[in-house]
Amino acid sequence: MSAKVEHHPETLIQGNPKFSSVTQHISQIVEDKTKMGWILLFGLSASILMMLLGAVGYLLFEGIGIWGNNQPVSWAFDIVNFVFWVGIGHAGTLISAILFLFRQKWRTSINRFAEAMTIFAVICALLFPSIHVGRAWLLYWVMPLPNQMAMWPNFRSPLLWDMFAVGTYFTCSLLFWYVGLIPDLATLRDRATTKIRKIAYGIFALGWHGGNTQWKHYELAYLILAGISTPLVLSVHSIVSTDFATSVLPGWHTTIFPPYFVAGAIFSGFAMVMTLALIARKIYKLENYITLNHLEKMNKIMLVTGMMVGYSYGCEFFVAWYSSNPYEQFAFINRAFGPYWWAYWTMITCNVVVPQLFWSKKLRTNLAVMFVVSILINVGMWFERFVILLTLTRDFLPSSWGWYWPTIWDGMTMVGSFGLFFTLFLLFLRFLPMISMAEVKNVLPQADPHYHVADDHNADKSVKPHPKPGIEPGTAMGGAGL
Amino acid sequence: MTVVANSIKAVIAEFDTPADLMHAAERVRDGGFLKFDCHSPFPIHGMDKAMGLKRSPVGYIVGAAALCGFIGISGFIYWVSAVDYPMVISGKPFFSFQAFVPVAFAVTVLTSAITATFSMLAINKLPQLFHPLFESKNFRRFSDDGFFVSIDAKDPKFDAVRTGEFLKSIGGKNIEVIEVKE
Numbered sequence: 290m291s292a293k294v295e296h297h298p299e300t301l302i303q304g305n306p307k308f309s310s311v312t313q314h315i316s317q318i319v320e321d322k323t324k325m326g327w328i329l330l331f332g333l334s335a336s337i338l339m340m341l342l343g344a345v346g347y348l349l350f351e352g353i354g355i356w357g358n359n360q361p362v363s364w365a366f367d368i369v370n371f372v373f374w375v376g377i378g379h380a381g382t383l384i385s386a387i388l389f390l391f392r393q394k395w396r397t398s399i400n401r402f403a404e405a406m407t408i409f410a411v412i413c414a415l416l417f418p419s420i421h422v423g424r425a426w427l428l429y430w431v432m433p434l435p436n437q438m439a440m441w442p443n444f445r446s447p448l449l450w451d452m453f454a455v456g457t458y459f460t461c462s463l464l465f466w467y468v469g470l471i472p473d474l475a476t477l478r479d480r481a482t483t484k485i486r487k488i489a490y491g492i493f494a495l496g497w498h499g500g501n502t503q504w505k506h507y508e509l510a511y512l513i514l515a516g517i518s519t520p521l522v523l524s525v526h527s528i529v530s531t532d533f534a535t536s537v538l539p540g541w542h543t544t545i546f547p548p549y550f551v552a553g554a555i556f557s558g559f560a561m562v563m564t565l566a567l568i569a570r571k572i573y574k575l576e577n578y579i580t581l582n583h584l585e586k587m588n589k590i591m592l593v594t595g596m597m598v599g600y601s602y603g604c605e606f607f608v609a610w611y612s613s614n615p616y617e618q619f620a621f622i623n624r625a626f627g628p629y630w631w632a633y634w635t636m637i638t639c640n641v642v643v644p645q646l647f648w649s650k651k652l653r654t655n656l657a658v659m660f661v662v663s664i665l666i667n668v669g670m671w672f673e674r675f676v677i678l679l680t681l682t683r684d685f686l687p688s689s690w691g692w693y694w695p696t697i698w699d700g701m702t703m704v705g706s707f708g709l710f711f712t713l714f715l716l717f718l719r720f721l722p723m724i725s726m727a728e729v730k731n732v733l734p735q736a737d738p739h740y741h742v743a744d745d746h747n748a749d750k751s752v753k754p755h756p757k758p759g760i761e762p763g764t765a766m767g768g769a770g771l
Numbered sequence: 772m773t774v775v776a777n778s779i780k781a782v783i784a785e786f787d788t789p790a791d792l793m794h795a796a797e798r799v800r801d802g803g804f805l806k807f808d809c810h811s812p813f814p815i816h817g818m819d820k821a822m823g824l825k826r827s828p829v830g831y832i833v834g835a836a837a838l839c840g841f842i843g844i845s846g847f848i849y850w851v852s853a854v855d856y857p858m859v860i861s862g863k864p865f866f867s868f869q870a871f872v873p874v875a876f877a878v879t880v881l882t883s884a885i886t887a888t889f890s891m892l893a894i895n896k897l898p899q900l901f902h903p904l905f906e907s908k909n910f911r912r913f914s915d916d917g918f919f920v921s922i923d924a925k926d927p928k929f930d931a932v933r934t935g936e937f938l939k940s941i942g943g944k945n946i947e948v949i950e951v952k953e
Contacts, residue, residue, distance in 0.1 A: 308812060308916035433851065441856040444848045445863060450873040457877040461884040468888055472812070472914065479911035495898035498905075499913045500808035500921070501796075501818045503895045508814050509827040510891035517883045520876075528873050730916075731813040738789045738815055 301395055301732045304577040308730050315473075315726050316480055318573050319719065326572055327719060334711035341705025344698050345420055353423050355698045362681045362693040367421040368532070369674040370703050372550075374414035374710075375455060375529055376670065378462070379522055379551070380558020381407030385465060386518035389511075395586060397728040398578045402569065402717070403562045404466040409713040410561070411459045413706045418451070420702075447531040454528040458521055465514045468507070471497050472727040526554040533677065540620035540680040543608065549601035556594035556640070557670035559587050563663035565714065567656060569723060578724050581654055588653040591666065595644035598673075602641065620680055628692075629679045632672050639669025777950040780903035782934045783910060783921045784943025789815045791942060792918040796821040798941040799920060806923035810904075810913040832890045833883050840882025845875050903951050910947075921949075 306314070348355060358365040381403040388396040419428055431452045433442050442449050474494035481487040497503065527547035534546040563584065570579045609621040624633050643665050647653040683690045695703075717723070730736055786792045789811065796809045800823045809818060819826075852858075853865035863870065892898070904910050904921055913919050920943060922934050935946045 312812075312915045433847070439856075441851040443858065443860060444852055444874055445860050445867060445870040447873075450877075453874045453877040457881040457884075460881055464884050464888045468891070476812070476914040479914045491900060492898075495892065496900045496902055497897065497914075498808075498902050499810045499812065501811070501815070501822055502808050502824065503897075504811070504814040505819055505824055506827045506829050506891045506894045509829045510887045513830065513833050513887040514884060517880050517887070521880060524873070524876060528877075531873075727813045736789055736813060736815075738793045738817060740788070740790060 301397070301580075301582075302578060302729060303580050306577065306733070308733070308735070311726055311729050311733070312476055312480075314578075315722050315724050315729075316477060319477060319722060320480070320482075320486075323719065324572065327715060331712065331715045331719075334708050334715055337705055337708025338712045339708075340701050341708050344701040344705055345416075348420055348698065348702070349425060353421065355696060357693060357695040357699050359691060359693065361684065361689055361691045362678070364421075364681070365678065365693060366695050366699040366703055367417040369671070369678050370706060371414050371417040372529055372674045373557070373671050374410045374417070374706065375458075376526060376550070376554035376557045376674075377410040377561045377667075378407040378414070378458070378558060379526060379554035380562050381405075381410070382458075382462060382518050382522045383555055383558070384562070385469075386515040387522060389515040390519060394732045395583055397732050398575075398580075398583055398724055399562060399566060399587075400728070401466075401469065401725045402565060402714075402723045404462065404469065405714065405717045405721075405723075406558075406561060406565060407462045408459070408466060409710050409717075410558075411455065411462065412713065413710050415455060415459065416706060416709070417702075447528070447535050450528045451532060454525045458525045461514070461518050461521060465511075465518055468511055468514060469725060469728075470721065471495060471507075472499065473722045473725060475499065476726055477722065522555070523551055526550045538620075538680065538684055539614070539616040540605075540609075540624070541677070543605065545601055545604055545608070549598070549605075552594050552597035552601065553640075553670060553673060556591060556598055557667055559591050559594065560663040560666035560670070563587055563591070563659060564667070567660050567663070569718060573718075573723070575724065578729065584656075584659060585650075585654055588647045588659055588662075591663075592644050592647040592653075595640060595666070599641035602637065616685055620683075623683055624676055624680065627683065629676070629682075632676050632679065636669050636672040636676050639665045640673060643669070778953050779924050779931050779948055780906075780951050781921045781923050781949040782929075782931060782938060783904065783907060783919050783947050783949060784935075784938035785909065785912075785945040786918045786920065786943060789918060792920065793818060793821045795920050795938075795941050795943065799922065799938075802928075802937060804922055804926050804928055806926040806929075808921050808923075810910070810917075810919040810921065812914055812916060827894070829887060829891050829894065833887045836886035836890075837879050837883040841875060841879040844878040845871070848874060903949050906949050906951060907947050909945055 302311075356365060356367075358367075384396050384403040385400045385407075388400075419425055422428055422431075430436075431442060431449065471494060474490050475497040478487065478490040478494045481490055527550065530546035530550035533541040534543060536542060566579055566584070566587075570576060606621050609617045612618075624630075643662055646658065646662060652658045679693060681691075682693055734740060784795075786795050792809050792811060793815060796818060799807050800821065807822075809815075809822060811818075848871045849866055852867075852871070857865045859865075909917070910919060911917075920938060922929060922938070924931075926934075928934070931948050935948065939946055
């Protein structure tokens with residue numbers, strides 16, 4: 290990395306703020322009086338969450354029979370929603386880990402709430418398999434714990450892989466997020482005016498004093514967390530896809546599933562980040578931090594991953610034809626032209642056709658367009674999982690064909706999970722800094738210790754020249770990151 | 772002054788910009804001080820070198836933990852699947868290692884993440900909710916836009932007056948002696 294590039298980075302944060310104005314602006318969101326808009330949204334989300342609690346309570350009381358699950362569709366809305374929510378989480382990890390390793394500094398404005406989104410999405414995802422086991426109080430049986438039955442779980446089962454993969458994913462995301470939060474929690478602690486804030490932020494900031502002896506270990510730990518989260522972006526949804534791919538069902542037993550699922554996950558996750566970013570940006574006036582440039586870059590990623598997903602749909606059809614396997618061929622013709630054709634074409638329209646709008650610069654920089662598209666993409670990605678599920682309705686023998694339709698309880702649980710997600714997200718917006726202040730300050734031009742050297746060329750003689758030009762920027766660990 | 776005896780913990784000085792702080796760090800290092808720190812709202816590139824610090828050991832710790840995690844979980848899966856509870860499942864051998872990769876991988880990653888986080892906190896002596904520097908009101912700006920050098924009283928060259936003068940001579944402002952009530 291040459292020093293020249295370091296000295297003239299693109300403007301990531303608009304309005305040329307000072308360090309203190311960054312602190313002021315972001316901390317104020319947490320410190321000010323609660324906004325009316327927040328109260329209304331929180332009331333709505335919390336009410337929907339209550340519906341979820343009711344639906345889950347009745348499920349635990351009555352049993353899985355209240356859902357639409359049947360034979361042959363023994364996995365139903367729960368697996369659709371599980372895969373949907375896990376997928377949403379992936380964009381958060383991609384932004385926080387992969388973009389960090391690639392030194393994409395524009396991630397600093399969006400990584401904090403993208404990571405929060407990951408954690409809350411994985412919580413929603415974990416809900417579904419947990420309640421689908423029927424006797425949720427025996428959930429610990431999936432863990433390899435010594436027990437009086439002298440039984441151990443089956444390590445060859447993709448469902449067990451799932452438990453480990455998603456459990457690891459949740460823990461790593463939480464640690465990564467918390468480590469990133471420590472310096473900002475210290476900021477809130479040092480600004481705190483009320484006793485409760487002093488104590489609460491004081492405890493969670495752990496006594497951070499921002500000395501370089503701390504930053505040194507902190508930066509390396511952060512880099513390692515980014516490094517080990519990176520394979521998770523690819524592995525978690527690959528393992529989720531093996532729930533399907535290791536079965537012998539036509540339409541499921543395909544090797545394209547892992548990459549196809551990962552692309553879809555990133556696609557839907559970015560759409561969710563976009564939806565949330567646009568709302569938060571509007572309510573909290575963060576236009577200088579989450580700039581049109583950030584949004585445009587996310588739209589480009591959506592365009593690319595959308596094309597990958599579209600390619601996968603095409604590839605599946607091609608392989609079905611090329612395999613000469615009549616069951617495989619039927620499974621795909623049935624998807625597109627069978628009784629659930631509308632689900633298939635909703636998926637194609639939302640995931641493949643709609644993102645093509647982003648080829649036009651005018652459309653991908655239009656806020657209204659991107660908001661609508663981001664929601665349509667998530668609708669489409671939900672339908673993708675629904676379409677995959679419905680493959681179960683018609684497999685080899687027509688005598689065992691069936692039909693699936695969700696019940697009101699399925700619907701309430703699904704809608705309720707959005708209540709859970711948005712309740713958690715709104716609490717996050719209210720009580721934690723939604724943009725990483727330490728990282729944003731670090732991408733401001735004046736954060737570079739060679740800032741004055743660059744200015745010297747502009748004949749600004751009033752500033753001091755750099756004392757020791759021997760030190761190259763970017764040579765230290767985490768040089769251009771964080 | 773209260774009757775309670777105070778003990779001097781450190782001397783701090785404020786600097787204006789990251790460049791000034793780095794310059795100061797070099798001067799303090801060259802001045803022969805060993806126990807000092809440079810506080811900033813964000814990590815400053817090149818500061819490790821300016822302060823004469825070695826590379827963090829967190830990487831080696833995580834590497835060792837990851838290796839232990841991988842060997843531990845692989846051994847455990849082998850023991851469960853082939854020794855303690857052998858079951859024929861879809862005609863696979865008891866030790867069908869291909870099927871064990873996902874869990875072994877996940878647990879290795881999990882061990883590494885937990886070790887990275889907690890070894891970093893342990894090396895940084897966190898959580899430690901009180902630190903003598905928090906006695907200074909001005910110092911609280913380190914998490915906003917302040918850049919500070921602190922020289923610990925335990926440093927062999929430390930002397931409350933002369934160290935303060937030294938910090939002033941290298942451009943430090945708002946020199947403060949940090950005292951804690953014993």
